[in-house]
Amino acid sequence: MSILQIGAGGVGWVVAHKAAQNNDVLGDITLASRTIGKCEKIIESIKGKNNLKDPSKKLEARFVDADDVASLVALINEVKPDLVINAGPPWVNVTIMEACYQAKVSYLDTSVAVDLCSEGQQVPEAYDPQWAFREKFAQAGITGILGAGFDPGVVSVFAAYAVKHLFDEIDTIDVMDVNAGDHGKKFATNFDPETNMLEIQGDSFYWEEGSWKQVPCHTRMLEFDFPNCGEFKVYSMAHDEVRSMQEFIPAKRIEFWMGFGDTYLNYFNCMKDIGLLSPDPITLQDGTVVEPLKVLKALLPDPTSLAPGYTGKTCIGTWVQGIKDGKARSVFIYNNADHEVAYQDVEHQAIAYTTGVPAITAALQYFKGSWNEAGVFNMEQLDPDGFLETMPSIGLDWHVQELAPGQPKINILK
């Protein structure tokens, strides 16, 4: 058995560590990136932490240009993996899927291929480029598992679990995400600043009463009491799983909410007001042309650098309301991840950890034969039981909290 992992950023870091800890099942591991030095640094960390479970298995770094299908196919044909995992940026999902199709190898990624904020790339069309591979993958006899992080990913498995075990009828699904950790910096992003800042300034889309609703960012807010983290303001945001849940789970309202502290939002609004969050190039007095967002990226701390000393927890979960045995029911299915525990385990912070652990949990389901049907699948479509049974042993546990039924008070801002 063997896997080929593409991408050596924060998520790639955790995915590789978790793959190594499970290489008795996953086999040989090849890490590929445009920057081979980043792969080598990860391998060094894995060896330093003694995270290679079966030392007889290979762990190698390779160069790849993930924008180039031919380069990907050549590497896949040489490595001959059983599964290709894209742990790198989502904008190479499609080229990697095409390469997997051509080379007849199964595929797994952790977030959707689009930016969710540009025209034609917003929530309603988000999965179109990847769902276009459904027939090709089915014909080729290979499996594609899409969005196998935490959110998207585990939150959809939670929803599938709720449908299978906890409800007769689903009314509303709210995905809730807060990072109550403290990295000690005045302002920093937990993953690539460019991706993060684009994501959070786009319009939010939510599904309600049979149609998509579009609203400006940070204009729908509610307060939610997160287990072990406390009360946080969360804001409606565009997110991958709103689209896939809408496809596969009938509900009256489906919405994604992310917690932002007032301080974070103040920085965000200042930067937005002065134009620093724009990807559109500007010309400096000396003629230099730069994209403001790329300048911000260079100014902010590298998200990877936040991991040592990061304290506190995240809480991400799926809040489902509906009917069970004729009665209204409200449950919050969630995980708490701890930044310090994550660092102890894989020398990274909890944001990347909550994405990397589910990816390897999903890969194990594939290798065990329970998630290996031919075709392209989102996490809601797959049986949740084996996945949720496995995930705690990979590093993230989960809990079901019963809440008093009742719709949240949503505040409309501005």
Added chain:
Amino acid sequence: MSILQIGAGGVGWVVAHKAAQNNDVLGDITLASRTIGKCEKIIESIKGKNNLKDPSKKLEARFVDADDVASLVALINEVKPDLVINAGPPWVNVTIMEACYQAKVSYLDTSVAVDLCSEGQQVPEAYDPQWAFREKFAQAGITGILGAGFDPGVVSVFAAYAVKHLFDEIDTIDVMDVNAGDHGKKFATNFDPETNMLEIQGDSFYWEEGSWKQVPCHTRMLEFDFPNCGEFKVYSMAHDEVRSMQEFIPAKRIEFWMGFGDTYLNYFNCMKDIGLLSPDPITLQDGTVVEPLKVLKALLPDPTSLAPGYTGKTCIGTWVQGIKDGKARSVFIYNNADHEVAYQDVEHQAIAYTTGVPAITAALQYFKGSWNEAGVFNMEQLDPDGFLETMPSIGLDWHVQELAPGQPKINILK
């Protein structure tokens, strides 16, 4: 008679308009800049507003490289002006003074040559490069008038007036500056963003009980009720005239205070925290090297563009406390400038207006023979009466407000 004006930015714009309105005394006007198009645009505005008092006098645009003494001397020898006015950036003061010395022509500027925040360029040493010309100017029989804007400039004339007419003994001098105008932008600077942002993040220096005190920016605050503008928070800041007043007026404390709204300070602090106010180059992912502060400059509105639609007033003045006829006395000598009135007069906003009007008022004192002694002079050293008699007719009036004697309550922050 004739003048040579160097610089065609915001201050240059107003100085040229005001010179044109007084060309019956000042004579022919030559505007010189590195960008001749900026001079031509000013000339167009002067003609459009019918501001050339004596149309028989010349008004011409010329190129000059103000960093190059030889280029300056050549232009001066060709134009043969009676006075050279630097209405451009202060960092060319020294080359222009040297050129004036070589060509034996008098000189006037509106702010000090240093940045007031780098090592060796702070308040205590601020005038060293320009005071070094004292003997050369005296020997050459030419006059140098330094810092002839509003602040520095008129506020020092106010102090000299207080010494001459209102007090027997000076105790404290506080220069107070607030812009209570509204340009309608979320964030913008009233003059060059690069100069402005460097100036306001430097340590403050004030003179107290015989020595210089140095404190971080925005850590000394008081509230002051500005006539016709209202109560504002003002913060101790490094400023040119603190140095020159300390040289020429004996006082126990001399300090400069600038008003900043909470919103302005919030933007400032956000930008500072993320590193956007730094002049030190950073490297982007694609290898492009940029100075963050120059990126900010390119993002923010051009200060000149703020003028149309700018409403409200500024209030700048000198608050003097001391003894008169054996009794404690406290007076605030001030001007209110109105953004809309400034725009009506010269198609620019009040910040540039309050600098340009005093420069031409001072030039008129020189041409009338009252301020033309050989040597280099700051505004405190010159007789205030003629200047203050003239200034209202050039566009800015002034008032003396009696206050209840008593030292301000200074809040120490952070």
